[in-house]
Amino acid sequence: MIAKYFAPLSAGAPGAFGLQDDVATLLLPEGQELVAKVDAIVEDVHFFRDDPADLIAKKALRVNLSDLAAKGAAPIGYLLSLSLAPWAGDDWVGEFARGLAEDQAQFGIHLLGGDTTATPGVLTVSITALGSIAAGKTIRRAGAQVGDLVFVTGSIGDAGAGLAVLKGEGGSLSKVDRAALIARYRVPEPRLAFGRLLPGFASASLDISDGLIADLGHIAEVSKVLIAVDAARIPLSSSLAAIWGKGMDAVVRAATAGDDYEIAFTAPPAARAAVGAAVRETGLPVTEIGVVGTGEGVVLLDNGKPVPVPHSGYTHF
Amino acid sequence: MIAKYFAPLSAGAPGAFGLQDDVATLLLPEGQELVAKVDAIVEDVHFFRDDPADLIAKKALRVNLSDLAAKGAAPIGYLLSLSLAPWAGDDWVGEFARGLAEDQAQFGIHLLGGDTTATPGVLTVSITALGSIAAGKTIRRAGAQVGDLVFVTGSIGDAGAGLAVLKGEGGSLSKVDRAALIARYRVPEPRLAFGRLLPGFASASLDISDGLIADLGHIAEVSKVLIAVDAARIPLSSSLAAIWGKGMDAVVRAATAGDDYEIAFTAPPAARAAVGAAVRETGLPVTEIGVVGTGEGVVLLDNGKPVPVPHSGYTHF
Numbered sequence: 001m002i003a004k005y006f007a008p009l010s011a012g013a014p015g016a017f018g019l020q021d022d023v024a025t026l027l028l029p030e031g032q033e034l035v036a037k038v039d040a041i042v043e044d045v046h047f048f049r050d051d052p053a054d055l056i057a058k059k060a061l062r063v064n065l066s067d068l069a070a071k072g073a074a075p076i077g078y079l080l081s082l083s084l085a086p087w088a089g090d091d092w093v094g095e096f097a098r099g100l101a102e103d104q105a106q107f108g109i110h111l112l113g114g115d116t117t118a119t120p121g122v123l124t125v126s127i128t129a130l131g132s133i134a135a136g137k138t139i140r141r142a143g144a145q146v147g148d149l150v151f152v153t154g155s156i157g158d159a160g161a162g163l164a165v166l167k168g169e170g171g172s173l174s175k176v177d178r179a180a181l182i183a184r185y186r187v188p189e190p191r192l193a194f195g196r197l198l199p200g201f202a203s204a205s206l207d208i209s210d211g212l213i214a215d216l217g218h219i220a221e222v223s224k225v226l227i228a229v230d231a232a233r234i235p236l237s238s239s240l241a242a243i244w245g246k247g248m249d250a251v252v253r254a255a256t257a258g259d260d261y262e263i264a265f266t267a268p269p270a271a272r273a274a275v276g277a278a279v280r281e282t283g284l285p286v287t288e289i290g291v292v293g294t295g296e297g298v299v300l301l302d303n304g305k306p307v308p309v310p311h312s313g314y315t316h317f
Numbered sequence: 318m319i320a321k322y323f324a325p326l327s328a329g330a331p332g333a334f335g336l337q338d339d340v341a342t343l344l345l346p347e348g349q350e351l352v353a354k355v356d357a358i359v360e361d362v363h364f365f366r367d368d369p370a371d372l373i374a375k376k377a378l379r380v381n382l383s384d385l386a387a388k389g390a391a392p393i394g395y396l397l398s399l400s401l402a403p404w405a406g407d408d409w410v411g412e413f414a415r416g417l418a419e420d421q422a423q424f425g426i427h428l429l430g431g432d433t434t435a436t437p438g439v440l441t442v443s444i445t446a447l448g449s450i451a452a453g454k455t456i457r458r459a460g461a462q463v464g465d466l467v468f469v470t471g472s473i474g475d476a477g478a479g480l481a482v483l484k485g486e487g488g489s490l491s492k493v494d495r496a497a498l499i500a501r502y503r504v505p506e507p508r509l510a511f512g513r514l515l516p517g518f519a520s521a522s523l524d525i526s527d528g529l530i531a532d533l534g535h536i537a538e539v540s541k542v543l544i545a546v547d548a549a550r551i552p553l554s555s556s557l558a559a560i561w562g563k564g565m566d567a568v569v570r571a572a573t574a575g576d577d578y579e580i581a582f583t584a585p586p587a588a589r590a591a592v593g594a595a596v597r598e599t600g601l602p603v604t605e606i607g608v609v610g611t612g613e614g615v616v617l618l619d620n621g622k623p624v625p626v627p628h629s630g631y632t633h634f
């Protein structure tokens with residue numbers, strides 16, 4: 001199985017040794033630091049057995065690449081730890097590997113090493129993504145300063161809406177909107193091109209996986225600041241508006257849904273021009289949605305008045 | 318749970334950011350290459366639910382450190398991907414983390430990052446070990462040359478005998494022998510001190526996990542050589558002799574049992590003195606057990622005559 005499906009994914013990475021050795025090696029350019037991230041996705045928790053195997057592979061890979069992007073790092077390759085449930089046969093593995101191959105080509109990375117084991121439990125895919133960045137330039141959560149602005153890439157809530165569609169909501173949606181939302185749920189888009197420009201202006205950043213409000217809460221917590229978000233500015237796609245509308249309910253749902261894999265970041269006001277230049281260079285829309293102040297937690301404001309946010313386990317008001 | 322049990326394991330590693338960020342960073346000394354290895358252990362496949370949680374943690378960590386050792390690398394830290402089954406509660410996680418803490422102190426490494434998720438399946442521990450070595454010095458499987466000698470550290474078969482004891486064999490064994498064999502199965506000893514000296518003399522090496530014969534087969538395959546092992550020279554412990562005897566059956570069983578996590582390596586005859594010096598420096602016994610010749614596969618010899626080896630799925634005769 002390794003020789004047939006996975007060894008080809010290591011072609012082009014000298015330190016992968018064609019997956020014919022016990023370890024992978026990686027020599028970073030001088031002055032670069034390694035950036036590493038591991039994240040697992042689990043059957044019946046993060047995906048379903050019937051999901052297309054190539055998309056499961058892409059999701060497992062992309063949730064990690066998204067972290068690298070949000071930290072300003074460039075991905076190099078990854079290690080795969082695959083626990084195969086009895087139901088996953090040769091065809092499934094072939095489709096899974098095909099998904100990885102497509103993403104490798106898209107993102108210019110390689111499989112560096114891995115481990116495949118049978119499990120009597122559910123199928124689990126754990127990926128360790130490796131990347132690099134100029135030493136000391138990794139953008140942390142703990143850098144937001146009072147007076148900074150808060151930005152977010154792309155649009156918020158689409159993945160959550162896509163999951164809702166898969167669960168039966170939105171029966172009157174157009175085919176195009178259905179497909180767009182489901183795709184956002186199944187195949188996150190790591191914002192790598194934009195991410196590499198972040199070290200030029202961002203004071204703190206992360207990728208949104210728990211939900212916009214919860215993740216901004218993570219920045220607020222370790223930066224020891226208050227983040228105030230203007231609800232009206234949170235960018236919603238037309239597909240999301242088609243299923244949930246544009247009201248405050250839709251905004252709150254979008255901002256707490258999670259799985260966005262957009263980048264939320266803070267930057268000083270003087271960096272607005274640099275943010276604009278990055279938008280023009282990458283073509284990725286970025287929206288200014290709030291400010292960093294004194295205090296703690298995240299507050300969502302509707303015309304200046306705090307809006308109650310449910311599931312606010314990660315936030316403080 | 319992360320703050321309580323795992324964040325303390327990251328103390329002392331600046332690039333772990335106290336596990337309060339999305340990634341880990343690592344700056345290697347100039348001229349060093351990264352050496353990375355991922356391996357998962359799965360409940361009911363590699364360990365049992367009733368095994369002590371601290372020993373499960375140590376096994377998960379050590380099987381990876383053993384690979385780094387066999388390649389000549391020094392470990393730096395690791396990423397943990399933990400899929401927690403419903404049966405594993407707070408106490409279990411506490412014991413698991415205690416095991417990691419003990420091994421971190423012993424091996425001078427730190428937890429750099431991780432991911433914890435609930436699983437409806439079996440408990441799975443996937444660890445990515447990161448280490449370093451002078452660039453280009455990683456010892457590969459594909460370096461054995463015709464005329465090289467074959468060496469192995471420590472003793473072979475103890476872990477396999479320990480598993481046999483756990484399954485009910487060896488009822489008449491002494492307590493000491495029982496405990497010694499079970500410990501070899503449950504808690505492998507990565508040969509890190511010896512491993513770091515390997516680049517001085519080894520042409521190829523790996524750690525023995527599948528079994529001595531099978532793993533030498535891996536070296537033979539990628540080095541495109543024949544490896545001939547003298548059965549009488551395979552080092553057996555007195556505990557192993559106490560359960561299986563010293564006959565050819567015991568030797569064959571030991572050499573095919575696996576889970577040894579000793580290092581098997583090849584080196585030219587001129588390196589005998591360097592091997593001896595490494596033995597004196599580390600106190601780890603090393604035994605010369607065979608030679609590298611022209612051909613393919615592994616042959617086990619009893620007074621010069623080939624011995625049939627069962628379960629020879631990985632070997633060729």
